[in-house]
Amino acid sequence: MRHINIILFSVCLLSTALLQAQEEARDDELRRIIRENQQAEVEIPFPGRGELKRISSDFSISSVDEKKVSIRLSPLTADLFISRNYDYSMAGLPARKGILSSASFGEALSWNVYPTYLQYDSIMRSFQSRFPELCHLDTIGLTNYGKQVLVLKISDNHGADEDEPEVFYTSSMHGDETGGFILMLRLCDYILANYSTSSRIRNLVDNLEIWINPLANPDGMYRTGNLMSNPTRFNAYGYDLNRNFPDPLVASVTLQKETVDMMKFLAERRFVLSANFHSGSEVVNYPWDRWLEKKHADDLWFYLISRAYADTVHAWATPGYMTELDNGVTRGAVWYVITGGRQDYVTWDLRGREVTIELDNDFITPVSQLESLWQWNYRSLLSYIENALFGIHGHVEDALTGNPVPAVISIPGYDKDNSQVYSDSLTGRYTRLLNPQAWTLKFSAAGYLDTTIYNIPVFAGQRTLLDVRMVPLVNAIDTTNPVEPVLY
Secondary structure, eight states: OOHHHHHHHHHHHHHHHHHHHHHHHHHHHHHHHHHSSSOEEEEOOOOOHHHHHHHHHHHHEEEEOHHHHHEOOTTTTTTHHHHHHOOOOOOOOOOOOOOOOOOSSHHHTTTTBOHHHHHHHHHHHHHHOOOTTEEEEEEEEOOOOEEEEEEEEEOOTTTOSSSSOEEEEOOOOSTOOOHHHHHHHOOOOHHHHHTTTOOHHHHHHHEEEEEEEEOSSSHHHTTSSSOOOOOOSSSSSSSSSSGOOOOOTTTOOOOOHHHHHHHHHHHHOSSSEEEEOOOOOEEEESOOOOOSSSOOHHHHHHHHHHHHHHHHHHHSSOTTTHHHHHHTTHHHHHOOSSSSSSHHHHHTTOOOOOOEEEEESSSOEEEEEHHHHHHHHHHHHHHHGGGGGGGEEEEETTTTTOOOOEEEEEEEOOOTTTTOOOHHHHHHHEEEOOEEEHHHHHETTTTTTOOOEEEEOTTTTTTOOOEEEEBBBBGGGTSSSSOOOOOO
């Protein structure tokens, strides 16, 4: 019996040693893949929501279902992941066979190939040269590698900072999520080319300031230089830019240059409505991403505009497209919780309204599918920004001078978690996007009496105009005749 025990013990030791050797070999292979590609995709069994939240705070999750979690690793996170001893398996990186670079500027304008970086730059400049009366090319900032993060402003009076609601589309914060990149370029072209013939397009351009940033992470998409040959999810330093924004639930992160530049741009513009585009799933994702236990005050409004996007897609797409989760719609945290996401930063910190739209299960959309992606989505893209024209719009002014008043516009008993909006300090303009029904708005500003307006009607697909003149407070010390001098 003693000999049998010794043999069993030896077998166990040998098995353990073999297992450790296999794990070390797997870990070495993972490090090699990351070293060569600047990223790797791994999968672990679904660990439960508690552990998933912890994983999400430390690593970049690319997708989740009821069986597994897909995690994208960079050189920054590889060693931490390996130290956790997760039961992981390698997963393939986004297929590169669908990447076909354009041979010429003219071919790139067919929208059925991927442009080189220089061709992308030329396309954006060509919009301005072809339609100088309708658009202006601007730069949000420079990446760590010195590439420009370009943004196109489209408006009937683009040279002025107009007294109009501003909307923003941005794509490909993850550099290897490519479908939205082409969609945004083609949307710019479509709006500009159809302004003179389409009353719908003219209405959008005349009454909104439309800003479109097709590529938020050029260092990731064009990692190897001018060609989109080996794109990566991360920026040049291995950071996931959609986990890099300030978050009230976690300690401060190392803000990347692209993040700082984008935050400055967003703070200056204060968009009333925005969306950022990704791939890896097919669903419209709305706030909150960071909180499972609570909903945004405008949760129903968010659901309805997300539902409208997905339902319009369904009317034109092949059956089965954008049907994940709640038939193409989800509240972010119900899917999985993330922190440091841009959607929640815009909605929480800036009091904007932003959603995240996942366009394609393939991270890299094959060129053969680019035309379908456009045909299935472009009507929804137009309808989404059209929402900025609806709800309650107006100006807040001083009742005595007519000067603009920077006021907080809130709904008593309804608003929570920074859902209130503000009037513009320079123009007094405000926009409150709301579901159709009767609403009560309260206007508050330093130095003014609160003003409450009751039973304001909001109708589907219509704008309700409401200008408010606020009465300034009168300091009693200026209207009395005191016996003794008063110091103040």
